[in-house]
Amino acid sequence: MAALPEFEKHAHQEVKSTTCYMCACRCGIDVTLENGEIRFIQGNPDHPVNKGVLCAKGNAGIMKQKSPAKLRQPLLRKPGSERGAGEFEPISWERALDMLTKRLRKIRATDPKRLAFFTGRDQMQALTGFWASQFGTINWAAHGGFCSVNMAAAGLYMTGQSFWEFGDPDWDHAKYFMMWGVAEDHASNPIKIGLEKLKSRGAKFVAINPVRTGYQAIADEWIGIRPGTDGLLALAFVHVLLKTENFDWDYLVRYTNATQLVIDAPGTSQHGLMLRDEHGQIQAHDQATGLQCAWDAASRSDESDLALFGKYTTDEGVRVKTVMTLAAEKYLSDDYAPAAVAERCGVDAETIERLALEMAEVAFRESITIDTPWTDWTGRRHEKFVGRPVAMHAMRGVSAHSNGFQSCRSIHLVQMLLGAVDSPGSHLAKPPFPKHIAPPIKPARDMAPNTPLKSPPLGFPMGPEDLAIDADGKPLRIDKAYSWDAPVAAHGLMHMVITNAVNADPYQIDTLILFMANMGWNSSMNTAEVQDMLRMKDDDGAYKIPFIVTSDAFHSEMVNFSDLILPDTTYLERFDTISMLDRPISEPHAACDAIRQPIVDLDRDVRPWQEVLIDIGTRLGFPALVNEDGSAKFSGYEDFITRWEKAPGIGFLAGWRGKDGESHMKGEPNPDQWQRYIDNGCFFEHKLPPEQRYYRFANKDYLEWSKSVGFNAEDGPIVMELYSETMQKFRLAGHGIYDGPCPVEPEDRQRLIDHFDPLPDWSIPLEEQRVDNSRYRFHAVNQRPMFMYHSWDSQNAWLRQIMAQNYLYMNRARGESLGIEDLSWVWVESHHGKIRCQLKLMEGCNPDTVWTWNAIGKQKGTWGLSEDAPESNEGFLMNHLISELLPPGQGRAITNSDPVTGQAAWYDLKVNVFLAEPGESGIWPSLDAVKPLPGMPDSPQVLRYHTHEAVNLERPFSDALTKGSTFKKEEGKR
């Protein structure tokens, strides 16, 4: 073969590492630059998260950087213009920050809660939460409340670890994998890497999802469940496992609260609480002595033998039962028999029973061992880790229902019965998880002018006494998190902030700061009316939300409804930390964190939001940011990250601490820390030694280490809570007999009684309970396509070529029975509103379900798209159909959310679908076009992106001469 030309001039190229942020997966990337332009973005082969691979989004990073929708300069709504009219004028950063600081200083000096600061798809909650605490407002949260708090909370209140991005299936050892309600997830590439591992090993993959797209395509078995019934299916599995005596007796005794004694005294304030001795020690029953004993001490003793099942009466005459007895009594009921739930779940009884038995077979008859000796928390040495190789992963399809918290707990219950939490082959926690149940942080309540909060705004209530309510039981927070509406709202309720603030319920605020959250569009339920609320004025002509500040990198719909716009950088233009204090990039067997570094030069007058936060905080004189003389402690974000310590030796970045940079996890600040990260590909990885890799809730070495590095406050065991006393406390409050705060309103009381079962429970989703289901016959759900999951990249010139319009999808036979043809225009109607959109028929869809791709639809004029873009003319939002409030019931207006956690119940939606009239086409509603922002470039009509002139590979003349243009078979192979 002739020599090849030099295609790439490597001398003109350099490779820089950083961390991707096209979604929340946070893969390591190597970016090849050529003359300052991005030649190629590829996965970093050494990176613990993605191991060299990269998804469609990550590969489209160039087009994010090239987006014409990038904001270019600070903007102020023109004085005299109406909010939402799109009239803005450029202002300088100095003027913008001066204006904002003045306003914030006044709020902070008078009534700090009048600042509400909510953040969207960011991963710097440790920083924004720190900032809010220093400001002194409890009105802070990130977007977990409308994302998947149910998964986080259910796990943290039950197993100490959770799905979401906080744990992973043991891809290397699992033999059976059940995936519930997952379109795509934060662990975008790891799930894909893992599925391939499973399939190449011959493990069975069962997908439970109303729709067969994405991962479900390669599942060995697809269960097209009816939305909102996953928890019921899980409890039917529990029924079968108990009935057939397939549960891990020893695991339950040793690692869960299954042997602990629960007081059986109905009608009293003690009913359902754990039996404790005078020292507060939870009690169990020791068969060795026939006596009640302290669970903790008995668990350490070789002489004790705790009863898993039993009903006793104490010397004081108190009747008690073990947790496991209560569980067996509940779940062995015929209500949970496969035949009883089959129709509701849309899964036949035989299949339910078979799946449960398959899991039991694999867990107990195909157990695995890892021959590594380890020591449990009692000091007992074990020669090996025994594994129950049944893994699960669950996500938004479970969480985005009003029964999601309990449904997720029900899935965890199946795992616990199988001994399949943090055992080899099962679901493994990622450090800093597991944590004690629940993590010992209480939500902040007290605020005072010019004073930082004493605790973080968000935390984990352990009973009604921990709620953020006043003496009259009224919510203290603007989003009503930690009120009777949502007592365990561990991530806040961002989706309620605008509605509550506009209604001055519970009070008025002055300034709303939104970071990277498109609350004017796809991140809000009831989008059109939310836009009206953002424009709403009181009788004096003042806006009900007086001042709205948005920080975003792009021209989103929310930008249009802001008074002050502070333009952010892209992920390739700034320093960032992905911190162990926040949501790190850990893998099950390694504690990891990461950074970003600027890859390309800034070409606009924009600033990283984290830099702006440090700047404003310093101007406002936050104690953590200024010296006693008022001078700045830190020169900026990088300096702050290097030198600020949460506790001695513990800061935002765990790697290369200590003066010499040789201390990891803990150590003095290292001025050279950023460079050490950069030298290491922008990530840090502490691999756990083999004896710390499993059973970490009870693993002495791991627990001691996790305390030493600040992950957990204690090194005692993390006892998994099959039964939640915390939930029972709330239920007692519902009955009005709790020794502490109890709600007064009948509806509040009933919600606590109905939804706070201390054992995992299932109930009909709230919207379904309240609407006419004969009229609203279909469940309506949505998902993001893999190539846009957790990103907003409809602006992305490459990704939108894959999809620029969404359709409503319906089961083909069902559609045909209703006379609906492919590509019909249909009306979709909910109790709250209606939309018109185009429909497609498909096979892989539950017959009672319609669905669409979410957030493809955009408002005209935004995101750098032309007004005739399909996103704004054929693409639609389901959000218009979803009310942020429940359909009217007996009592007051109440959030359309999980009654435990406040998780937005997006997928509770019930709709009717009918054909549009002939001639009716196009989406409805179609909101008015947004005006262009000043100083934005025109979007190009043609893109010809390249970083160097192509080096053509010419066909050698000799080749053309000898071979002509025709292949001659008789000449054989060339």
Added chain:
Amino acid sequence: MKLGLVIDLDTCVGCHACAVACKQWNTSGTTGPLSDLEPYGAEPSGVWFNRIRHYEADVYPNSKTVNVPMSCMHCEDAACVTVCPTGASWKRDDGIVLVDQSKCMGCNLCAWACPYGARELDEESGVMKKCTLCVDRIYDENLPESQRQPACVLTCPTSARLFGDFDDPDSEVSRAVAERGGVAQMPELGYAPVNRYLPPREKPEVTVSEETRGDSTPGGAAGLIGKWMKRQKDAFDRFGKRTSGEA
């Protein structure tokens, strides 16, 4: 030499990573740029060497969803080469089918001839473009050896893409095809496509043993709980402590 791709339909989740990686590499590659028309407009379209098609087979509830990435098959008897009137289309000795950009006049004949839809006319450049198997990566000795792979192969999160020499029976691609029964697409057309698709693996079955199935205890919850209470007491009485299992 017979270079080509193997695509595993058992693990392809249809994520489009390979398609975008291809676009990204090749827009600055040997036949770049890969133009995009109306990138922010009503009908965004552009040049892509690799497109993912999604199909359903069978009917609910037994329907299957199948994702099929499609790019140039680098046919041994490539119709696109045969029909090219200028000699721009050619097949290298290593098997890669290429378009010499300096000889192509954009007549589109090759696109008509290709049954796989693998050819893409770049209207802005006025020439035909197609998968090069990343000829500008696989032979680049300035790249680490592990990186001398087509961009689509490097990026695939489910390792559903393999690259190699089908003439070498020991190559990864040849072995995968042999082990998994890799198939060509539409071989009946006679162009001898080189790329192979691995069909979905046989579904693993879990056989539930009698032991797992258990025997049904009469008396419902009370009966079972009573049985378990008796069992734990019996075990204690007999052995001084419970002995079930180990962990």
